[in-house]
Amino acid sequence: MNTIRAGFSLAMLAGFFVLAAVQVAGLVALVVLLSTVMAGLVAVKLLWPIFAATTWAVGRGVWRAVRSRPEPPTGLPLPADRAPMLWATVRELAAEARTRIPEEIWLTAEVNAAVQEESRLLGLAGGRRRLYVGLPLLQTMTVGQMRAVLAHELGHYSARHTRLSAPAYRGRLVIAHTLDRIGPHNPAGWLFRAYARLYLLVDRAGSRRQELEADLASARAAGADAAAGALREIRVLDAAWDFFMDQYVRLGWESGYAPADLFAGFGALVAARRDELDDLRAHEPDDSGTRWDTHPPLSERLAALTAAPRMAAPLDTRPAAMLLADIAEAGRALQQVAIDSGERALLPWPELTAAALAAQLQREADAIFRVIARTTGRPAAGPADVVDSIAAGQLTTIAQPFFPTATRREVGPLFAEPLETLLRLAALRSGVARWWHSWSGPAEFRGVRGDELPLGKIATLAVTPGGLQAALAELAALGVDVRRAAPADTAPSTFGSALVGGLANVRADGVEHDLFVLTTGLVLVANPGKSDNGRQRMRDLLGTTTAVSLAERNRFVAFEEIESARIGKQIPLDAELVLYSGATLRLRERWSSDELDDDSRKRLVSLLENV
Structure with a gap:
């Protein structure tokens, strides 16, 4: 069966080259035919772009695929003396699966496990084997569940699935590299893209069958109940890991901080939120899946395991962490090799949370001050300007831009919310408040002794007619110096930006640029080059730098700076942006302009419509 699958995979790849040869032969025949009714040189010039795209793209794709090697996950090698029980478990399960054990076991930072084999002779002969085990699984699973995960991966070995990875990997690379080199407007790419879809459909169907x-x-090897439990648990842990990274790690990461012990934090979160995770475990997955998925829907996999023979052996509910000699030390060692913290400060979790949320609070306050500066016509605004404006009866004036749809009667009381943000910053900088870390819920903003601070009530009092002086007196009694809420950044930044699209060769005020769309604004890269390879050019550029770095070196127009946007046409894009500075920016796209991806223009239009 392995030989048949390898042969089928190679036949599909050979079909790609046959398609290329047919295209080239057809183009040559068409040149000969056209030369009978027009000059031969003219016929060659007409069809040369298609011919060149076919031959060059396929040749380039093959060359890059031959030179490429699958990159193993970054991780930590686990010799037997650092994980004796894990190695013993793998040997036992390999014997039951009647397959040889891997030569290497690696610890990774993923909520997953995987296997790899350096096969030879196009997958017909085996080679060196590696088993990758995610530390988050060992931290949180039971021994029974972990045995099921390991048995699943060893099952790929026993069924010789890993031997097919090399030819399948080469095939995907050849097709991907070829399509990258053929522009979306070149007819040569149409047949290639259709065949690529067929190839991937066949490849994905084989992958789903292998998973079952x-x-x-x-x-x-481990029992159907343990196997089903492991599949359910990985779904839960994957969701917990995403939540952990998004709510606890990412905010500090973007602010220049990293946890001193990343994996200990994840273990603490899973333990503290056990009830929430139990609720997630109690709900069966509702996933239909698609034919493009590499894995079958979880419901289908669970149904297949329900029909499998049952084992009488009880489930081993001991913590899987015991399979490592010292899982805490392993986590710290893995973080050093798998997590590149750059120049970020490494902090214990409570300090990281406090520092990251303090930085976020400062950014929120800075944005408020920038709006007030624009409203009052000042180059910059600070807490004294806010107090003076309220005292002078100008509360409605400074509040209106924050609530453009509210009436003049409504905006005053509504300003209590942004004012509370400024008071929080003042309390933090005055040393009377801090953020308190929690694994079971959001961090809380409280006094340094853990007491509640009535800043919301004080902000409401301050925007009440005649209540400003009483509010200032209450703040003074708490030890809050309003002047400490000073702005840090008077210009919009790209903090928290994510790339959402790009348009090549867009005229900005008459000059051609490549336009990159961030969630926070537009990056304009001048003098980009010819329009016939815009998509690949933008991708190549992003392969060497980040969109945020581009914003630092090129013109950046924050959405915050745009007062209004008028969109004349969506395809090709024709838009005029009016900035708060009084300047205008005209964006005009060519018909031949490329998108970074197929929905880039649509996302840009949506962002501009919501300015």
């Missing part, structure tokens, strides 16, 4: 086979191998 490995699930059954897991059921035979």
